[in-house]
Every structure is written in structure tokens, then in C-alpha cells.
Amino acid sequence: xxxxxxxxLLYLMIDVLSGAMILAGSxxxxxxxxxxxxxxxxxxxxxxxxxIETIGAGLLLSGLMIQAGPTLLALKLFFVFVLFFFxxxxxxxxxxxxxxxxxxxxxxxxxxxSKTAAATPVNSNDNEGADD
Amino acid sequence: xxxxxxxxxxxxxxIVTLTIVRQRNLFSVVVLFGVYSFLxxxxxxxxxxxxxxxxxxxxxxxxxxxxxxxxLHITGSEExxxxxxxxxxxxTAAATGAILIWGTYDLPEFGKADVPINTHVAPFYxxxxxxxxxxxxxxTTILANFRxxxxxxxxxxxxxxxxxxxxxxxxxxxxxxxxxLKKDVVFRVIIKLIIPFIMLFAFYVHFHGDYxxxxxxxxxxxxxxxxxxYSIIFGAHEAQRVVPQSVAAFMIPLGVLIYAATGAISFxxxxxxxxxxxxxxxxxxxxxxxxxxxxxxxxxxxxxxxxSIFYAFVERRH
Numbered sequence: 474x475x476x477x478x479x480x481x482l483l484y485l486m487i488d489v490l491s492g493a494m495i496l497a498g499s500x501x502x503x504x505x506x507x508x509x510x511x512x513x514x515x516x517x518x519x520x521x522x523x524x525i526e527t528i529g530a531g532l533l534l535s536g537l538m539i540q541a542g543p544t545l546l547a548l549k550l551f552f553v554f555v556l557f558f559f560x561x562x563x564x565x566x567x568x569x570x571x572x573x574x575x576x577x578x579x580x581x582x583x584x585x586x587s588k589t590a591a592a593t594p595v596n597s598n599d600n601e602g603a604d605d
Numbered sequence: 606x607x608x609x610x611x612x613x614x615x616x617x618x619x620i621v622t623l624t625i626v627r628q629r630n631l632f633s634v635v636v637l638f639g640v641y642s643f644l645x646x647x648x649x650x651x652x653x654x655x656x657x658x659x660x661x662x663x664x665x666x667x668x669x670x671x672x673x674x675x676x677l678h679i680t681g682s683e684e685x686x687x688x689x690x691x692x693x694x695x696x697t698a699a700a701t702g703a704i705l706i707w708g709t710y711d712l713p714e715f716g717k718a719d720v721p722i723n724t725h726v727a728p729f730y731x732x733x734x735x736x737x738x739x740x741x742x743x744x745t746t747i748l749a750n751f752r753x754x755x756x757x758x759x760x761x762x763x764x765x766x767x768x769x770x771x772x773x774x775x776x777x778x779x780x781x782x783x784x785x786l787k788k789d790v791v792f793r794v795i796i797k798l799i800i801p802f803i804m805l806f807a808f809y810v811h812f813h814g815d816y817x818x819x820x821x822x823x824x825x826x827x828x829x830x831x832x833x834x835y836s837i838i839f840g841a842h843e844a845q846r847v848v849p850q851s852v853a854a855f856m857i858p859l860g861v862l863i864y865a866a867t868g869a870i871s872f873x874x875x876x877x878x879x880x881x882x883x884x885x886x887x888x889x890x891x892x893x894x895x896x897x898x899x900x901x902x903x904x905x906x907x908x909x910x911x912x913s914i915f916y917a918f919v920e921r922r923h
Contacts, residue, residue: 556799563795570789 491539498532505529514580515572519565526561530554607651614648632682635673642666655818656744659810663826668911671833675918739889740815740896748820749896753868753879756899760861760906767857767910774917796838803831811904815893821900825907833915841919850916853909860906867898 501524508521534554541547621641628634642665649658713720734746748756807827810819836844868879881895882888 556802559795559799563791566789566791 487539487542491536494532494536494539498529498534498536501525501532502529515577516569516579519568519572523561523565526557526565530557530561610651611648614644614651618644618648629684629686630682631677631680631684632674634684635670635677638673639666639670642669654744656742656820656823659818659823660826663823663830667830668826668833668915671837672914672918675915679918679921737888738892738896740892742815742817744818745815745820745896745900746892749899750881750892753899756903757861757864757868757879760864760903763906763910764857764861767906767913770914771854771917774921792838796834800831800835803827803834807831811900812897814900815896821903822907824900825904826911828904828908829911829915832912836915836919841916845916848912850913853912853916856905856909857913858906860902860904860909862902863905864899864902867895867902 505521505523505525508524509518512518512521531554534550534557538547538550538554541550618641621637621644625634625637625641628637642661645665646658646661649655649661713722717723730743730747730751734740734743738746738750740746740750804827807824810817810827811821811824814820814824832844832848835847867881867884871877871880871883874883876883881891883891884894884898885891
């Protein structure tokens with residue numbers, strides 16, 4: 474009886490842990506997606522997307538691995554994780570290289586400030602405060 | 606739940622399609638084609654057609670994106686605005702679409718139980734796959750055994766496509782190395798690290814094809830993808846030192862020949878074409894061997910065709 478209940482507790486813990494990881498992973502993926510749309514230029518957008526590829530996918534796969542238990546499926550998920558670990562940063566690197574060689578320069582906060590100041594010259598001081 | 610996933614995926618597909626139609630920058634169109642293929646692969650997974658999903662992801666999002674970008678390299682990446690309203694093409698396209706939609710009304714509903722395909726064709730394949738062939742993946746048995754004539758035809762189609770593209774695009778090779786990528790140590794190290802595993806996975810997909818999703822088509826595309834990846838980073842000339850163009854061209858008919866010859870072995874024993882039982886003493890072993898052999902033929906033809914197409918595009922610069 475007591476063994477059965479401790480097993481139940483173990484399964485509950487597995488479910489809670491994997492569920493929390495999958496939820497957290499989904500959260501980071503949504504954050505990355507919002508960042509991809511909201512960020513101002515290529516490089517900051519890539520920064521947002523890299524969140525999806527690293528911690529988002531990582532947490533999702535870890536959660537699924539816990540759910541799969543010690544099976545071949547878990548090993549396959551681990552392989553996917555390793556593949557992401559190696560390829561995602563390289564893909565980001567490739568995009569950054571391509572952007573740089575295409576003449577894209579990172580937008581600095583000075584640029585943004587001067588742009589907003591040029592757009593609204595009357596109360597530029599307020600805008601500067603809001604940007605920071 | 607499945608219905609909701611389908612709704613989301615199909616809505617996204619429609620959005621991507623409309624964006625492709627409206628987009629003038631062809632590079633964006635190519636990227637969106639990749640997105641479309643991955644969405645389609647997801648739809649296939651929801652439909653439990655994992656083999657098709659694997660093919661769609663490998664061919665649609667992988668190889669064709671590379672080939673299309675190769676095309677853009679030749680043609681330029683901005684679509685010209687039409688000088689006048691293309692009335693005839695619009696009418697033709699709309700009429701064809703309308704006829705096709707009208708034609709779907711005669712098709713039975715999706716998954717309806719009392720249509721011929723669901724009363725005796727599909728149940729026969731599903732029930733007899735294990736007892737007759739001993740192969741758990743029914744897709745593989747249908748592809749390589751029950752309907753191996755069709756697959757021979759498909760392989761010949763790929764062979765013909767490769768032949769056509771090589772005749773159209775073949776050019777004298779020119780010495781030229783990619784400048785930016787080759788210098789970058791990150792790409793060199795990671796790609797060298799990953800390519801063996803891609804090839805290993807391709808062979809796993811092939812040799813494990815009768816137990817798990819996959820087979821010669823998918824494996825061939827992955828194998829070609831590994832070499833294409835190598836040639837993107839190190840330049841087509843380095844890749845051609847590994848797999849020369851002539852070898853790739855030689856392997857296109859070789860695969861079809863392996864396929865057709867495997868089927869012809871049964872002639873010697875006085876059996877029908879594509880009857881694998883002559884290949885080994887036990888029928889189930891014979892079926893396994895036959896499937897692996899003809900899938901090997903498919904793999905060789907697909908991989909070398911993809912590679913030849915890629916080489917043809919790469920060498921036809923400017």
C-alpha cells in the first residue's frame with residue numbers, strides 16, 4: 474500500500490516537473506516571438522529569437538524527456554537537444570554574418586534618441602526620458 | 606484538440622500562401638516557401654503521415670530552398686511589376702481552380718467508411734503487412750512491396766527529372782571558392798562535426814525504414830543535403846573532390862538499375878517481377894532484403910539527382 478502511494482507521488486512529481494518545464498519553455502518561446510516582432514533592428518531581433526532556440530526549446534525538450542522516462546524516446550529527444558545546441562547558435566551566427574556583409578549596422582541607442590528627437594523636436598526631452 | 610491544431614495550421618498555411626502571392630521580393634518568397642513546407646509537414650504529422658512529413662520537411666524546406674536560392678543567384682531576387690493586367694492567366698487560373706474544386710464534390714468525404722479504399726484496399730494492406738511481409742511500417746510495405754511498380758515509376762520520374770535538368774543547365778565548371786563562409790572558423794568546425802551525424806541519420810532512416818518512418822526517398826535527400834551543406838561552406842569545388850559531378854551523374858541511372866534488377870532476380874526462379882520471395886529462403890527475410898535493396902536503389906537515385914541538380918545550379922553562375 475505504502476509502496477503504491479510512494480509510486481503515485483513519484484508519478485505526480487514527474488508530471489509536475491515536466492509540466493512546469495514545458496510551460497516555462499512555452500513562455501520563453503512566446504517571449505521570443507514577441508521580441509521578434511517588437512525589436513527595432515536585425516541584431517536585437519536575432520537576440521530575441523535565440524531565446525526560442527536555446528532556453529525555449531531546451532526546456533520543452535527537457536520536460537518531454539522527463540515525461541518519456543528512461544526510454545529510447547528520451548534518448549532521441551536528447552539527440553534533438555544536442556542538435557539544437559550545436560546548430561541554433563551557428564544559424565544565428567550565419568544570419569549575423571549575412572546581415573553584416575549586407576551592410577546592416579547595429580542600431581545604437583544614440584541613433585534611436587536622435588531619430589525620435591528629429592521626429593518630435595518640440596518635446597524631445599520627454600521622449601529621452603521615456604526611452605530610458 | 607486535433608481539430609484546433611488543424612485549424613491553426615491551415616489558417617497559417619492560407620496566410621503564408623497569400624503573403625507569397627503578394628510578396629515581390631523573391632528571396633522572401635523562397636523563405637516563405639520553406640515556412641509553408643514546415644507547416645505542411647506539421648499538418649502531415651497531425652494526420653499521422655510521418656513518412657510524408659519527413660519527406661516534406663527534407664525536400665520542401667531543405668533541398669528546394671537551396672535550389673531556389675541557387676536560382677535567385679542566377680536571376681536576381683526582385684520580381685518585376687507586370688506591365689499590364691494579365692487577364693488571360695487570371696481567367697485560366699480561376700477557371701482551373703473552380704473546375705478542381707467542382708471535381709472534389711465527386712470525391713468521398715475524408716475518412717468515410719463505406720468507400721472502396723476503406724472497405725477492402727486499405728484494410729488489406731493494414732492486416733496483411735505483418736503476416737505476409739513481417740514489416741511493421743505499413744507505409745514501407747505499400748511503397749516497396751504491394752505497390753513496388755508505382756515506386757519504380759516514381760524513381761524513373763526522378764531519374765528523368767535529373768536528366769532533364771542536367772541537359773538544360775550543364776555547364777563547364779569554373780574554379781571559384783566561396784569567400785566569406787570559408788574563412789569563418791565557426792561554420793567549418795560545426796559543419797565538419799555535424800555532417801557525419803547527418804549521414805549516419807540518413808542511413809538509419811534508410812535501413813530502419815521498415816520499422817520506423819522513412820525510407821530511400823528521405824534518406825537520399827538527407828544524404829544529398831549533407832554534401833550540399835559541405836559545399837555551401839567549403840565551396841562546390843571542395844565538395845566535388847569528395848563526390849565528383851561525374852560520379853553523381855553515374856549514380857542516377859545506377860539506382861534505377863539496382864531497383865529494376867532486384868525485381869528481375871525473381872525471373873530466374875520463374876516468378877513474377879518484383880516478387881522478392883526468391884531472394885532468401887524464408888519469405889519474410891526475402892521481403893526485408895527486397896525492401897532494403899530497392900530502397901537502396903531509390904536512395905542512390907534520389908541523392909545523386911539532388912546533388913547533380915545542385916551542382917548544375919552552382920556552376921551556372923551569372
